[in-house]
Structure formats: C-alpha cells, structure tokens
Amino acid sequence: MATEQPFFHIEDLHVEIEENEILRGVDLSVKRGEIHAIMGPNGSGKSTLAHTLMGHPSYEATAGQVLFDGEDILEREPNDRAKLGIFLAFQYPLAIPGVSTLNFLRTSLKAVKQKEISAREFRKHLLEKMDMLKIGREFAGRYLNDGFSGGEKKRMEILQMAVLEPKLAVLDEIDSGLDIDAIRAVGEGISSIMHPEMSIVIITHYPRILHFVKPDYVHIMVDGKIRQSGGFELAEELEAKGYDVLLDEVMVASSET
Amino acid sequence: MSQSSVEQKPLTALQGITAAAWQEVSRACGEPDWVRNLRQEAWEAYEESPMPTLRDEDWRRTDYRELELDELLLYMPAGIEAKAAADLPEAIHPHIDTGDAWGGLAVQINSEVAFTTLDASLQEQGVVLAPLAEAARTHPELVQPHLGRVVTPADGKFPALHGAFFSGGIFCYVPPDTEVALPIQFVAWMNAENIAVFPHVLLVADRGSQVTFVERYASPSLAEQSFSCPATEVVVKDGAHVRHVTLQDWGRHVFELGFQRLRVDNDGNLHTILAATGGRLVKNYVDNSFAGSGVESFHRGFFFTDGTQHMDYKTMQDHRAPYSTSDLLIKGALRDRSRAVFTGVIGVRKGSKRTDAYQENRNLLLSKRARSDSIPILEIDNDDVRCTHGSATGQVDPEELFYVMTRGLDRDEAARMLVEGFFTEVIEHTSVAGVQAQLAGKIQEKMTGWQVED
Numbered sequence: 001m002a003t004e005q006p007f008f009h010i011e012d013l014h015v016e017i018e019e020n021e022i023l024r025g026v027d028l029s030v031k032r033g034e035i036h037a038i039m040g041p042n043g044s045g046k047s048t049l050a051h052t053l054m055g056h057p058s059y060e061a062t063a064g065q066v067l068f069d070g071e072d073i074l075e076r077e078p079n080d081r082a083k084l085g086i087f088l089a090f091q092y093p094l095a096i097p098g099v100s101t102l103n104f105l106r107t108s109l110k111a112v113k114q115k116e117i118s119a120r121e122f123r124k125h126l127l128e129k130m131d132m133l134k135i136g137r138e139f140a141g142r143y144l145n146d147g148f149s150g151g152e153k154k155r156m157e158i159l160q161m162a163v164l165e166p167k168l169a170v171l172d173e174i175d176s177g178l179d180i181d182a183i184r185a186v187g188e189g190i191s192s193i194m195h196p197e198m199s200i201v202i203i204t205h206y207p208r209i210l211h212f213v214k215p216d217y218v219h220i221m222v223d224g225k226i227r228q229s230g231g232f233e234l235a236e237e238l239e240a241k242g243y244d245v246l247l248d249e250v251m252v253a254s255s256e257t
Numbered sequence: 258m259s260q261s262s263v264e265q266k267p268l269t270a271l272q273g274i275t276a277a278a279w280q281e282v283s284r285a286c287g288e289p290d291w292v293r294n295l296r297q298e299a300w301e302a303y304e305e306s307p308m309p310t311l312r313d314e315d316w317r318r319t320d321y322r323e324l325e326l327d328e329l330l331l332y333m334p335a336g337i338e339a340k341a342a343a344d345l346p347e348a349i350h351p352h353i354d355t356g357d358a359w360g361g362l363a364v365q366i367n368s369e370v371a372f373t374t375l376d377a378s379l380q381e382q383g384v385v386l387a388p389l390a391e392a393a394r395t396h397p398e399l400v401q402p403h404l405g406r407v408v409t410p411a412d413g414k415f416p417a418l419h420g421a422f423f424s425g426g427i428f429c430y431v432p433p434d435t436e437v438a439l440p441i442q443f444v445a446w447m448n449a450e451n452i453a454v455f456p457h458v459l460l461v462a463d464r465g466s467q468v469t470f471v472e473r474y475a476s477p478s479l480a481e482q483s484f485s486c487p488a489t490e491v492v493v494k495d496g497a498h499v500r501h502v503t504l505q506d507w508g509r510h511v512f513e514l515g516f517q518r519l520r521v522d523n524d525g526n527l528h529t530i531l532a533a534t535g536g537r538l539v540k541n542y543v544d545n546s547f548a549g550s551g552v553e554s555f556h557r558g559f560f561f562t563d564g565t566q567h568m569d570y571k572t573m574q575d576h577r578a579p580y581s582t583s584d585l586l587i588k589g590a591l592r593d594r595s596r597a598v599f600t601g602v603i604g605v606r607k608g609s610k611r612t613d614a615y616q617e618n619r620n621l622l623l624s625k626r627a628r629s630d631s632i633p634i635l636e637i638d639n640d641d642v643r644c645t646h647g648s649a650t651g652q653v654d655p656e657e658l659f660y661v662m663t664r665g666l667d668r669d670e671a672a673r674m675l676v677e678g679f680f681t682e683v684i685e686h687t688s689v690a691g692v693q694a695q696l697a698g699k700i701q702e703k704m705t706g707w708q709v710e711d
Contacts, residue, residue: 054663057655078662079671087663094660098678098685104664107674111665143678160664 006031008168008199013064015045015052022048024224025064030168033196037210037235038203040221041243046203047091049221050172053201054078054088068168082112085167089157089174095145101156102126102140105163112164129162133189151182158189171202175209187212207239220250228253271331276300279421282332285368286424288390289397295405299420302410309414318598318630319540319569324512329453329484332424335366345372349446352475352506355691360439361386365425365456366446373427375441382435389426389457399430404459407490408518413542415514419455419488426457431466431497440469440500440689450481450510458489462497469500469688475535478508482537489517493525495549500528500688506699507535509564515541523549523578530687531558531587532696533568534703540569545583547574552581559588559683561703562595562627571600574616576609576642583613588683589620590676591627592707600632603646605639612642620650621679625710653709672709677701 006029015023022045030036040046052059053066055078065072068084076084096104106122117125123140130137135155145153154174161169171190175183190213194200202213210218210232218234219226227250228234238246271278279300283293309316339345342353345364353362361375363386370388379386385396393400410417427443445456460470472489485507493499499519507513513536521527533539545554560568574583589597603614620629631648653672661671680700687693 054659056659077667078659079665079667082663082665090660094654094657096657096661096675096678098681099674104674107666107670108664111667111670164664 007069009067011065011067013049013052013066014062015048016060016062017048017058021062022224023052026221026224026226028201028219028226030199030201032167032199034217035194035200035202035213035215037215037218038201038221038226039205039207039218039235039238041247042205044221045224046221047172050088050091050170050203053081053170054086055081079111082164083114087161087164087166087169089154089161089169089171091173091176093145093153093157095143095148097143097146099144100141101144104144105160108160109163126163129159132192133159133162134185135159150177151179151185154178154182154186155189158186158193162189162193167197168199168201171200173204174202175204175206180208183209184212207235210235220246222247222250227251272329273327274331274418278331282422282424285332286390288393291397291401292390292393292404296421299405299410299417303414303417303421306414306417315571319538319567321512321514321538321540323482324484324538325482326453326484329451329482331422331453333367333449333452333454335369335371337366337371339364339372342372342374346448348448348477349444352444352446352473353442355689355695357689357691358439359442360437361429361441362444363388363427363442364444364446365427367449367452368424368454370425370427376439379437383432384435384437385428385430386441387428389423389428389459392428396428396430399461400428400459403461403490403492407492407520408488408516412516412518415486416488416516419457419486419516422453422486423455423457423488425454426459429458429460429468429470431462431468433463434465435463436466437468440471442471442473444473444475445485445487447476447483447485447507447511450479450483453484453486456485456487458487458491460490460499460501461492462494462499464494465496466494467498469502471502471504471689471692473504473506474513475504475506476508476511479510481510483511485511485513485515487513487515489519491517491519493519493521493527495523496525497522498526498528502530502687502689502692503532504692504696505533505535505539505541507539509535509537509566511536513539513541515539516544517541518544518546520546520548521552521554524551525549527552527554528686529554529556529558530683531556531570532684532699533558533560533570534699536566536568538567542571542573544573544575547576547581547583548578550578550580552578552583554581554583555686556583556585557683557686558586559590559680560597561590561592561680561700562597563592563703564595565593566595567597568595569598571602573602573604574614575604575606576612576614577606579608579610579612581609581612584615586617586619586683588679589618589629590623590679591620591629592623592703594624594626596628598630598632600634601646602634602636603644604636605642605644607638609639610641612639612644614642614644616646618648619679621676622650622652623676623707658709669708673704673707676704
C-alpha cells in the first residue's frame with residue numbers, strides 16, 4: 001500500500017441533477033496504489049458520484065471540490081479528465097456502431113496520450129491486452145459494444161482501461177448483471193491490470209466482486225454521503241448481514257456523531 | 258453514334274418542351290424507328306398528364322418551381338471524342354479512377370456517350386456494353402423487350418418526359434449463367450449550365466448471371482441551374498445476382514427528378530447501395546419490383562444534405578409474388594438549413610404469401626435548422642406475411658457523446674466519430690473497395706467545418 005499523500009481528493013462534494021440534490025457532501029481520499037470500494041444500496045448516489053467525477057453535463061456540482069494531483073477538475077471537460085489519467089468504466093457501456101473496437105481505441109489512446117501511434121504498433125498493443133484479458137481477438141474488428149452481451153460489454157470496458165492505462169479508474173457497477181463466472185473474469189482482469197502507480201475506485205452494490213479485486217478501504221454510501229469507512233472486513237460484514245441490518249446500524253451511528 | 262456527336266452543334270439551340278424538340282433529339286441519337294415510336298408514346302403521355310404540384314401527395318414536400326424547364330437546352334453534345342479513358346476531361350477522372358479494376362466503363366458527357374470500353378474476355382462471353390441507340394440498332398432482340406417497358410411513361414410526368422427526351426444512355430447485357438467478376442461502371446457527367454440531361458440505363462442480367470453495376474452522376478457546381486431527368490431500368494432474370502450501386506454527386510446547381518425500377522424475377526438476388534450527396538433539389542423514386550417468387554433483396558442507402566440542399570427519396574419494396582425477402586435500411590444526415598424527405602413503401606400484393614419485408618430509416622439532424630420527414634407506408638393485400646418497419650430521427654445522442662468524450666476525444670471529434678460510424682454501417686456494404694473508400698472520404702468532406710450544437 002502507498003504511503004504518500006492522496007493524489008485524488010474529494011471534499012464536501014454536493015451534486016444536483018435537475019435541482020435535486022443527490023450528493024450531500026462526499027469526502028474521499030485516494031493514494032496511489034490503493035483500491036477503494038464504495039458500496040451502498042440503489043439510489044444512494046454511487047453512480048452520480050461516478051458520472052460527476054468524469055464530468056457528465058447533467059450533473060451539477062454545487063459545492064465542494066475534486067482535486068486530482070492538486071488541481072480542481074470540476075470545471076474540466078470529460079476528455080480533459082481522460083487526458084489527466086482518469087478513466088470511467090460505465091455501468092451501461094454504449095455501443096458505437098460503425099466504429100471498430102480497434103479504431104475506437106486507437107483514436108482514444110492517441111487522444112489520451114496526445115501522441116501518434118502507428119496502426120501496426122497499436123495493433124500489437126491491443127492484441128497483447130486482449131490476450132492478457134482472454135478476450136477473443138475477433139472483437140478487435142467488431143463495432144464497439146454493438147450487439148455485445150452485457151458481460152462482453154463489461155469486459156470491453158476493462159480492455160479499454162488496460163489499453164488507456166489510467167492513473168485512476170472509477171469502475172461503476174462493473175459487476176452488475178453478470179453471473180459469477182463473468183464476475184470472476186472481470187475481477188481477475190482488473191487485478192491483472194492493477195499496478196502500484198494506479199488507483200481504483202470500485203463502485204458496487206454487491207460484495208462478490210471484491211473477492212477478486214480486494215479493496216484496501218470500503219466505504220458505505222447512503223443518501224448521498226459516505227456514512228462509514230473501514231477495511232475489507234466492512235464488505236464481509238455487509239455480505240453477512242445484508243444492507244437492511246447494516247444500514248440501520250450505520251444510520252444510528254452517523255446520527256450519533 | 259457517339260462518334261458523330263461533334264457535328265451535332267446545332268442542337269445546342271434546342272429549347273422548350275415541344276414535339277419538334279424530341280424529334281430533333283431522336284434524329285441526333287440516330288436510332289431505329291421503334292425507338293422513335295417509344296418517344297412518341299411517351300410524348301403523348303407527357304402531354305396528357307398534368308405537371309405535379311404541391312397538392313399531389315407525392316410532391317407536397319418538394320417544391321421544384323424554381324426549375325425553369327423552358328429555359329434549358331435539351332440536348333448538349335459531349336464536345337469531346339475520347340479514344341481512351343485518358344482522353345476524358347480531367348475533372349471526370351476522380352469518378353473513374355477509384356483504384357478499382359473495372360470490367361467495363363461507359364462515360365456520358367451531357368447528352369452523349371463519349372467513351373465506352375468493355376474487357377475483351379467479357380465481349381467474347383457475349384456481354385454487351387454499348388450506347389443505347391447503338392445497342393438498339395445492333396442488338397434489337399435484347400433491347401426491344403425491355404427498353405421503356407420497365408420504367409414506362411405511365412410512371413409519371415417526368416418518366417414520360419424522360420421517355421420522350423432521353424439521350425446518351427447505356428445498355429448492358431449479361432448472358433445466361435455468365436459471371437462478370439469485375440464491376441461495370443456508367444458515369445453520367447454534366448459540365449454545362451442551363452441544360453437538361455436525360456441519361457438512361459438499361460441493365461439486363463439474364464438467367465443465372467452475376468454482375469456488379471455502378472451508376473454515377475456527377476458534375477462540378479456551377480452558377481446557373483441545370484436539370485437531370487434520369488431513368489434506370491434493371492432486369493434481374495431468374496436466378497441472376499445483381500449488385501447495383503448508385504452514386505449521386507451532382508453539383509449544387511442541379512435539379513434532379515429521377516426514376517429507377519429494378520425488376521427481379523424468380524429466385525433473383527438483388528443487392529443495392531444508394532449514396533446521395535449532391536444536387537440542389539433532388540427527388541428520386543426507386544422501385545424494387547419483385548415480380549418473381551423466392552427473391553432475396555438487400556438495400557442500403559444514405560443521403561447527406563448540407564447548406565440549402567433538398568433531397569426527397571422514395572423507395573418501394575414491391576412484393577408481387579410469394580416467398581420473397583427484402584431488407585432495406587436508409588440513413589440520412591442533415592446539416593445547416595437542408596431538408597430531406599424519405600418515404601419508404603412496402604407493398605405486398607395479393608397472392609404474395611410468406612413475404613418477409615423489413616424497412617428502416619434513421620436520420621441524424623446535425624443542425625437545429627435542418628428538417629427531415631420520414632414517412633413509412635405499408636400496403637399489404639395479403640395474409641401470412643411478415644412486414645416490419647422502423648423510423649427514428651434525432652440528434653447526436655448526448656450519452657454517446659459523453660461516452661466517447663470520456664475516452665479522450667473532444668466534443669467535435671467525438672461527434673464526428675459518431676456521425677462517421679453512423680454512415681459506415683451503410684458504406685461497408687459497398688462491394689467495390691475504391692468506391693467504398695471514396696464514399697468515406699465524401700462523408701468527411703461533408704463534415705468539414707461542422708460543429709456539434711448544444
């Protein structure tokens with residue numbers, strides 16, 4: 001685990017969608033090399049946090065800041081955030097008909113790294129990552145996510161992360177809708193990409209994937225705020241008790257403080 | 258006959274839609290009497306039918322009143338005699354030199370065919386590629402059964418006008434069970450203002466034959482108006498396979514009112530691509546007529562309008578016999594203040610049981626000031642059929658835009674990628690590689706200077 005200062009820091013973040021406040025003061029600090037899990041029931045604001053971190057135009061930050069390497073990124077365009085090294089894996093990845101996975105990712109890598117990369121060199125890079133993630137090479141020529149199953153789309157998100165080599169990856173419900181074998185494949189893929197200079201924020205409803213991507217910290221988000229933080233044992237507790245029991249305890253605890 | 262064109266200068270004075278005018282065209286074409294008789298019939302039909310107006314259902318979205326038909330010259334010589342493709346005017350070459358190998362090539366300039374060539378091996382196999390009037394003289398047994406019988410004067414005012422005034426034109430015949438490996442291309446090129454051209458294509462693919470045929474309409478953009486009134490007749494006989502490509506890239510001064518009918522007999526296979534990017538005001542009817550049973554057909558097309566362009570395309574999937582399948586997808590994108598109308602008809606006539614027809618139209622509005630109409634029509638006179646249609650018009654999807662932007666592309670780059678992808682789904686079906694690449698380039702050209710709106 002890293003010991004340096006947090007390079008990614010969320011402070012008192014408030015976010016509205018169409019004037020409804022969804023996030024009500026989120027605080028989170030992430031150091032290099034750390035894996036953080038944000039867990040919480042549906043509607044707690046987890047996905048709002050993910051979209052806000054990447055700059056979705058429908059989500060308006062009304063207070064607080066998000067510091068990345070010391071700079072507040074809240075006014076930055078999504079593509080600028082990508083260039084800084086932030087990656088969002090979508091809960092519902094979109095299909096891009098007419099654009100092959102290979103062309104999409106080459107264009108994307110050129111944009112993120114802001115340098116040319118030859119078609120040949122890129123192909124090699126992509127195929128290496130595909131092999132590593134055990135993704136069939138035929139996917140390189142297929143239109144991105146077009147007609148892919150839910151599990152295939154999620155694995156393509158992981159492939160994109162592997163290709164773009166972000167400093168911070170935010171994985172929004174990467175496990176939702178997957179069966180246990182697919183969760184294992186996705187989880188193992190994430191673990192194989194992780195390295196000491198990279199950080200991951202994994203947002204999930206279910207603890208299962210955390211057995212494959214073991215977090216250093218687990219945070220429970222309820223009603224737009226992180227109510228409790230702990231180590232992996234918090235996820236295990238959640239798994240044992242379920243949300244209903246744990247949340248009662250969490251809410252009682254947070255009302256006492 | 259095309260060789261005599263240079264001496265036809267007096268015809269440049271031909272103006273005004275009159276009987277004397279088409280008779281003059283007929284003389285210039287040097288055609289047999291039976292062709293002249295077809296013109297006579299067409300002329301009578303033309304005279305008997307009223308000019309379409311905005312009160313006609315088919316015409317109420319396309320106002321062509323700025324077309325000054327009576328001001329236009331009705332026959333304009335090619336002004337050149339080309340012994341080889343290299344002799345053709347420089348401006349035509351980009352439309353021919355696509356990097357593809359062609360089995361045959363014919364080039365019409367204005368009202369005359371200026372150049373025709375066909376591989377010797379194809380000639381030996383009995384394939385014919387010849388200017389229409391010449392073919393009418395040398396191969397009447399092949400031409401007469403079809404000329405003016407697939408597209409007829411009864412099809413409307415402008416098909417009738419075409420029937421009286423057609424000039425130049427190409428005839429292509431593929432004998433039974435003959436496979437033409439390399440595509441054959443017909444280019445209609447126009448390089449003058451204030452003229453009207455009437456190109457005609459007659460393609461007959463005999464039983465069990467295979468051919469790819471590319472029709473291309475192009476011109477530079479000029480100041481004063483010109484008019485194109487083309488007609489295409491395609492006959493796909495029993496068991497024949499035809500791949501047909503139409504590329505419309507007229508200059509911005511061109512009005513076009515065109516008509517295509519592709520007739521498919523028993524067990525025929527038809528695969529068409531339509532790509533329309535040019536013209537000032539364009540209205541075309543593409544009638545895919547499945548006369549035989551067991552036909553398989555596949556249609557892809559796109560239009561892309563910008564500026565103040567107006568395009569109106571109507572397609573027909575006309576199932577006239579049982580057990581046929583048709584699948585049509587037309588995509589459109591509109592920039593600036595342009596306007597487009599797409600009408601897609603699925604017709605299933607009595608007795609056409611087990612028809613399986615699919616039709617989809619998807620339009621992308623790239624500007625708030627652009628306007629598109631999409632009109633699906635089902636005419637079903639038979640039970641036991643499956644007909645599906647869908648239509649969607651919208652802007653670049655903001656969620657897709659966000660997704661692509663999170664991968665590092667700025668807003669305009671992301672939007673461009675989405676638009677290009679939108680068209681790739683159609684373009685990729687073009688089997689002629691160089692033409693496919695050229696269409697991708699055309700899309701990029703059309704996107705120049707475009708920025709996504711909020």
